[in-house]
Amino acid sequence: MFRLTALAAFLTAAFALPAPVQAQSGGGAWAALKQPGTVAIMRHALAPGTGDPANFELGDCSTQRTLNGAGREQSRRIGQAFRDHGIQVDRVLTSQWCRCRQTAELLGLAPVADFPALNSFFEDRSTRDQQTAAVRDLLADAPADEKLVLVTHQVNITALTDVFPSSGEVIVIEVADDGTVDVRGSFLIRAPR
Template sequence: MPAFITRLVLLASMLFAALPALAQDAWEQARAPGTHLLMRHALAPGTGDPANFVLGDCATQRILSETGRQQARRIGERLRANNVAVDTVLTSRWCRSVETADLLSVGPVTPEPALDSFFQNRQTAADQTAALTARLAALDSAGQKAVLVTHQVNITALTDIFPASGEIVLIRLGPDGQVRVAGRIRPE
């Protein structure tokens, strides 16, 4: 076997060997005090919302598919299996986020307008991101760990990460009050 191929195979095997340890580190970080779980809602096929979107009327919104519902339940099972204790679940008021939060079954669910999608109105991005950062500071002051169910645009604005449906980005507030990414938990 040529040396290049041998090195490539060796590198690939080292990376695959490291994956379980990286995943374990993410779960350890998820359990750590001061870490919050910022989650993109489970699978809801499509992009954005229909033109006739009405907040509170799920018939006018893009909603979870059955696969998305199963995904949300599995994520909740993974959180419980990995002993991630959650004090509260905050969610966007969009139906796909509320349903995801409910199906996780990991704690009381509370609507949080700072988590609402600004996909259709990017002008609110800075204000919503600032409001969410302030909410995280309040959670930290109270010693609470939260799961925050929201949308891709919100997560990207806060972390520069483009998450998959159902992906969890582990975040912490730094001493300067800025959000720091502490890890990622990808959907199965």
């Protein structure tokens, strides 16, 4: 009986999550990204598993989930898609988690810098609001002519946009001066099979 109750609770919670934005691999999301004031925020590429191991240490990738071969290739393909669409990126900001930093570096789009507000709060939701506010502040203060790419985690993106992204999914957003986030589209370049 407990298993059925647990399964029912899981399914109820899963269906209550925000629906992902429909992936746009063509004109809509790419056209939006070319507009001034838009930002790309993406979930790290494919890193099998969920959460972090019990022995997780921020500065030690051997204690973390990291990109597998498909995730590394997915990152490269996403970066190439930006170049193919003529998107010039000025800065890439990333979570300090190894899977995000790996993704950010493999994109090959611009200099990469850590932005701790993009760090995962999956294991400790108490920092959710503070981190989300810091990201909103960053985006509200960013020059409209600067093209930013943010690499982070599902929980961070969902808190900011109400979108539940797939691994490697890029959400194109526009941020108003008051920090309100408008989702303009998304695209997903899947990991190779």
